[in-house]
Amino acid sequence: MNEIAMDRTSPPFSVTLARVPGVAWILGLLLIGFTFFSRDFLTGANLHNIGLQSVILLILALPQTMIIMTEGCDIAVGAVLTLASVMLAWVLVHDGSLPLALAAALAVGLVFGLGNGMLVALLKMPPFVVTLGTMGVAQGLALIVTDGQSIVVNSDALQAVYGGNLGGVPIPLLIGVAMYALSHGLLYHTRFGTYVFALGGNAEALKLAGVRANAYLIAVYVLGGLMAGLAALILTARMSSGHPTSAIGMEFDAIAAVVVGGTSFEHGKGWLLGTLLGVVAVGVLRNGLNLLTIPSSAQVACIGLLVIVALFIDGLKGRK
Amino acid sequence: MNQATVPLLELRGISKTFPGVKALDDVSFVVYPGEVHMLIGENGAGKSSLMKVLCGAYTADAGQFFSKGEPVAIHSPADARKFGIAVIFQEFSLVPYLNIAQNIFLGREFKGRIPGLIDHPRMHREARKILDLLGLDLSTRTLVHELGVAQQQMVEIAKALSQHARILVMDEPTAALSDRETERLFAMIRQLQAEGVAIIYISHRMAEVFAMGDRITVLRDGKKVGTRLPGEATPDELVRMMVGRSVDMSYARSFGRSEGEIILEVQDLHSDHGVNGVSLNVRRGEIVGLSGLVGAGRTEVARAIFGADKVTGGEIRLFGQVHYGTPDRAVRAGIALIPESRKAEGLALIRTVCDNLVLPGLAKAFPNRLYQAAKARRIARDLIDRLRISTPSPFRPVQVLSGGNQQKVVIGKWLSSESKFFIVDEPTRGIDVGAKAEIFALIDQLVQQGAGVLMISSELSEIVHVCDRAYVMRGGRIAGHLAREELSEENILKMGMQHE
Numbered sequence: 001m002n003e004i005a006m007d008r009t010s011p012p013f014s015v016t017l018a019r020v021p022g023v024a025w026i027l028g029l030l031l032i033g034f035t036f037f038s039r040d041f042l043t044g045a046n047l048h049n050i051g052l053q054s055v056i057l058l059i060l061a062l063p064q065t066m067i068i069m070t071e072g073c074d075i076a077v078g079a080v081l082t083l084a085s086v087m088l089a090w091v092l093v094h095d096g097s098l099p100l101a102l103a104a105a106l107a108v109g110l111v112f113g114l115g116n117g118m119l120v121a122l123l124k125m126p127p128f129v130v131t132l133g134t135m136g137v138a139q140g141l142a143l144i145v146t147d148g149q150s151i152v153v154n155s156d157a158l159q160a161v162y163g164g165n166l167g168g169v170p171i172p173l174l175i176g177v178a179m180y181a182l183s184h185g186l187l188y189h190t191r192f193g194t195y196v197f198a199l200g201g202n203a204e205a206l207k208l209a210g211v212r213a214n215a216y217l218i219a220v221y222v223l224g225g226l227m228a229g230l231a232a233l234i235l236t237a238r239m240s241s242g243h244p245t246s247a248i249g250m251e252f253d254a255i256a257a258v259v260v261g262g263t264s265f266e267h268g269k270g271w272l273l274g275t276l277l278g279v280v281a282v283g284v285l286r287n288g289l290n291l292l293t294i295p296s297s298a299q300v301a302c303i304g305l306l307v308i309v310a311l312f313i314d315g316l317k318g319r320k
Numbered sequence: 321m322n323q324a325t326v327p328l329l330e331l332r333g334i335s336k337t338f339p340g341v342k343a344l345d346d347v348s349f350v351v352y353p354g355e356v357h358m359l360i361g362e363n364g365a366g367k368s369s370l371m372k373v374l375c376g377a378y379t380a381d382a383g384q385f386f387s388k389g390e391p392v393a394i395h396s397p398a399d400a401r402k403f404g405i406a407v408i409f410q411e412f413s414l415v416p417y418l419n420i421a422q423n424i425f426l427g428r429e430f431k432g433r434i435p436g437l438i439d440h441p442r443m444h445r446e447a448r449k450i451l452d453l454l455g456l457d458l459s460t461r462t463l464v465h466e467l468g469v470a471q472q473q474m475v476e477i478a479k480a481l482s483q484h485a486r487i488l489v490m491d492e493p494t495a496a497l498s499d500r501e502t503e504r505l506f507a508m509i510r511q512l513q514a515e516g517v518a519i520i521y522i523s524h525r526m527a528e529v530f531a532m533g534d535r536i537t538v539l540r541d542g543k544k545v546g547t548r549l550p551g552e553a554t555p556d557e558l559v560r561m562m563v564g565r566s567v568d569m570s571y572a573r574s575f576g577r578s579e580g581e582i583i584l585e586v587q588d589l590h591s592d593h594g595v596n597g598v599s600l601n602v603r604r605g606e607i608v609g610l611s612g613l614v615g616a617g618r619t620e621v622a623r624a625i626f627g628a629d630k631v632t633g634g635e636i637r638l639f640g641q642v643h644y645g646t647p648d649r650a651v652r653a654g655i656a657l658i659p660e661s662r663k664a665e666g667l668a669l670i671r672t673v674c675d676n677l678v679l680p681g682l683a684k685a686f687p688n689r690l691y692q693a694a695k696a697r698r699i700a701r702d703l704i705d706r707l708r709i710s711t712p713s714p715f716r717p718v719q720v721l722s723g724g725n726q727q728k729v730v731i732g733k734w735l736s737s738e739s740k741f742f743i744v745d746e747p748t749r750g751i752d753v754g755a756k757a758e759i760f761a762l763i764d765q766l767v768q769q770g771a772g773v774l775m776i777s778s779e780l781s782e783i784v785h786v787c788d789r790a791y792v793m794r795g796g797r798i799a800g801h802l803a804r805e806e807l808s809e810e811n812i813l814k815m816g817m818q819h820e
Binding site: 209268 | 397401412413415416417418422426428429432436437438465
């Protein structure tokens with residue numbers, strides 16, 4: 001009798017637990033684990049470091065979330081970021097003006113985003129194949145432009161972007177916060193965002209509602225390209241150079257963060273806050289493994305495991 | 321309703337042809353403000369096509385729309401909406417991870433004070449008003465994927481209502497609703513009627529047709545048979561108008577009451593896909609029809625027996641043995657399912673005719689698990705001859721064959737597995753008339769070899785012409801059983817439409 005009464009007053013503990021998203025579990029476990037294994041992990045300087053290192057990943061993962069929600073993907077994003085970074089460095093070296101250099105990086109993103117979007121939306125080509133192709137194109141161009149060498153940049157303006165503060169907050173972090181706020185606004189408070197949900201959830205319904213669905217699908221890929229262009233600013237500033245292989249493989253981290261965050265490749269199911277947590281989880285994992293002096297090749301394997309564990313936890317919760 | 325009022329919309333001489341089918345043939349149709357216009361007809365009579373022409377999803381090959389004497393152009397969903405036509409489709413047009421308010425106003429979001437942003441509070445307020453009208457006690461913030469089928473149907477209705485349409489088209493809106501929800505919907509319809517909205521209502525339920533209809537139009541074979549007032553017509557008369565489809569298939573079987581053993585015995589079957597207590601049996605040497613209107617649960621019964629859907633109750637006995645489980649067990653037990661969509665489920669399109677024909681019989685043909693090309697070729701050649709499949713060679717991909725020949729491959733491949741029980745789902749869909757007779761001859765051949773066949777068909781005339789007896793389904797249940805001498809389209813429709 002007592003047990004029944006208790007059940008009525010509060011939901012069982014297991015139900016409460018099941019409401020916590022998988023990504024929060026993972027992040028919590030990672031934080032506890034690294035704090036336990038490394039004395040240097042839970043320090044102000046290191047957390048600051050994680051934040052700075054995660055900004056680029058965040059800027060890539062935000063639009064990737066929306067692209068995946070439309071049942072697509074953009075695996076070209078690492079190569080596009082690389083090419084944009086190289087172009088940005090090249091313009092800085094030849095002209096010296098930072099605004100012009102940023103414009104060049106954004107233009108690279110725009111062209112590739114538009115190309116990806118149009119091939120996917122208008123020619124109905126599979127996003128994976130389209131972006132596999134443009135990945136090769138962007139990577140090749142980056143190598144051609146640089147002749148395989150780094151373009152070293154000595155620019156105070158560029159230095160200021162990475163090292164500067166505004167009211168005590170590092171500028172890259174401010175850019176990250178601004179991009180998160182912008183993405184949140186777009187996804188949850190504009191028609192564009194509503195149609196991102198609809199593109200993956202029921203594109204037919206969107207067309208029957210008289211919406212030009214293809215235009216919005218292209219726009220999602222364009223947003224991804226532009227964000228990669230912006231990320232190039234931070235990446236180039238961090239390295240004071242444009243290197244033709246600097247962001248190779250970043251698409252893996254970005255897609256992993258999105259998937260760990262609980263966004264699905266089906267039905268237009270997505271969650272922007274989840275992506276933020278996923279980015280932090282990937283950032284914490286990379287940072288913690290660095291502190292434990294685990295080589296970066298093994299880190300990739302760990303991120304792979306992270307994705308599988310996250311999907312497994314969400315799968316367990318999906319089952320009754 | 322006042323017949324003297326000016327029509328809201330007039331369709332004159334609408335025709336629409338698809339390859340091989342005349343979906344609509346010179347249909348004229350008048351809609352008056354404030355009327356509920358019932359549209360009835362058996363499966364494939366042209367109701368859905370007419371609806372799609374109305375909402376701009378199809379463009380008619382011939383014919384015109386008129387409003388107040390003026391021609392109106394409706395060539396796209398946007399045109400239809402501008403004219404004030406809203407449609408509630410049977411297959412849902414909802415987005416699962418948007419909330420109810422976002423779904424209701426999809427494509428028509430309210431603009432906020434800040435340019436570019438959506439006015440969410442206003443959208444929720446407006447959505448609330450519509451849900452209250454429908455008596456729907458749900459938060460407008462609920463995501464649609466969390467709703468049940470009936471609730472989704474109500475959201476679909478709310479979406480159509482929110483468009484302030486002058487003409488509201490509903491395709492079997494009550495199919496998924498409970499009695500209480502149906503009452504609410506009917507009250508809502510009466511209210512809209514009073515406001516002058518015209519409602520075109522497609523129904524399979526006789527009781528609804530008479531309870532709600534101001535006028536009743538019957539379609540058959542893409543043609544309008546006639547329009548009746550409910551006071552002047554009887555259900556029997558309407559059923560007679562619906563049946564009598566032209567049958568131009570030339571095949572004949574010798575029917576008879578089979579005295580063979582019972583091959584399949586199903587008792588009180590339930591499944592997680594809406595089979596709700598079905599009992600039936602099939603004997604050796606007979607073709608048993610499983611009939612009913614679209615959505616009655618026929619295919620679901622087949623899938624449950626085959627193990628493709630989960631059986632949640634009841635018993636299946638095959639050759640006297642209790643049978644349960646997965647499709648591969650079903651195949652080993654000797655069930656062959658010849659599915660409805662042969663391209664998606666029945667064939668490996670890019671593989672050769674030979675590969676497809678040999679596939680189900682691999683285990684029997686090659687007991688030591690080694691594939692012998694010469695033996696496979698022999699089996700395939702033998703089947704191609706027996707089935708009279710016209711293919712230039714056994715090694716052409718199946719996708720180059722005609723629909724009729726593809727279907728022969730689908731049925732024929734099971735001959736090589738020597739199955740003794742067949743479930744045939746819509747065997748003649750998309751097949752031209754000549755090939756239909758051959759398909760039925762083939763099914764008859766199976767039966768003469770001592771197999772039992774359960775045949776599902778939407779074509780009532782096929783059931784009547786081919787089957788030894790038939791079960792009629794309605795709402796996931798068996799509504800009745802018809803012996804050979806009782807088998808007529810009229811009787812099937814009477815059972816399938818909930819009347820008497």
